[in-house]
Structure formats: structure tokens, C-alpha cells
Amino acid sequence: MQQLAADLAARIAAMPDVVAVGYARQVNDLKPRLPSNVVVHVDGYSTAHLDEGVAQYDGVMASTGIYDGRRVAIEGVTPEPSSDNAHYGWAEHTARRLARGNARRKDLGPFLRDCGFVLE
Numbered sequence: 001m002q003q004l005a006a007d008l009a010a011r012i013a014a015m016p017d018v019v020a021v022g023y024a025r026q027v028n029d030l031k032p033r034l035p036s037n038v039v040v041h042v043d044g045y046s047t048a049h050l051d052e053g054v055a056q057y058d059g060v061m062a063s064t065g066i067y068d069g070r071r072v073a074i075e076g077v078t079p080e081p082s083s084d085n086a087h088y089g090w091a092e093h094t095a096r097r098l099a100r101g102n103a104r105r106k107d108l109g110p111f112l113r114d115c116g117f118v119l120e
Contacts, residue, residue, distance in 0.1 A: 032060045054091055062089035072096035095119075 033039075038053035061067070067088050071081040074096055078084060086092075098109065099119060109119060 031066075032057065032064070058089035058091045061093075062087065067093055072100060074100055 034057045035049070035053040037049040038057070069081075070093070071084050071088055072093060073079070073081050073084070077099070078096065079086075098105075098112075101109065112119060
């Protein structure tokens with residue numbers, strides 16, 4: 001009976017045939033998140049806290065060192081990572097990743113441009 005319940009739960013949840021279960025070798029710290037007043041909107045989208053929230057998050061993420069050795073270079077646009085000494089936080093990292101393009105996100109750039117975002 002217990003196996004039937006597990007099978008039913010797996011079908012309802014549309015689980016894949018193979019699931020990996022286990023424990024992490026090491027427990028990492030939780031990554032900071034954008035402030036809720038930037039990502040939670042009530043009764044419509046608002047940019048009221050966007051600039052200050054992104055600036056705050058950008059500083060927090062840069063201070064974690066998460067981008068050390070991971071600067072995205074765009075040929076002809078950005079300096080090589082070894083000579084790139086400018087502030088590099090979440091906003092710059094994200095902008096460069098979007099500008100560089102990605103086969104899995106090929107429709108994201110045109111979508112954002114259609115929404116009025118300037119990506120150049």
C-alpha cells in the first residue's frame with residue numbers, strides 16, 4: 001500500500017523516472033537575495049525601490065567575493081578580466097551575461113528589448 005501511495009504521489013508531481021537523493025558533501029552559506037521590496041509587487045509592477053535595492057544587493061554580492069575569478073569578458077567591449085579593475089558586482093555580472101548571449105536564453109534579449117529595456 002505504501003508503494004502505491006509513493007507511485008501516485010510521483011505521478012501527481014510529474015517526477016522524473018530517476019531522482020538523485022542524498023546529502024551534500026559540504027553545506028554552503030545561503031546566497032543573499034534581492035531585497036523583497038524590489039521583487040515583491042502588490043497590485044502591479046513598481047520600480048519605486050529598484051535603484052536603491054539593486055545598488056544594495058550589488059554591494060552585498062560584490063563583498064562576498066563570489067565574482068572573484070568569474071568576471072565575464074565581452075570581446076571588444078570590456079577589458080580582459082586580468083586588467084578589469086572596475087567595481088564588479090551583481091548588476092555588472094548580470095548585464096555582461098545577458099549581453100554575451102546564451103543559446104538557452106536566445107529569446108530573452110529580444111523579449112527584454114520588446115519590453116523597453118536597453119541592453120546595449
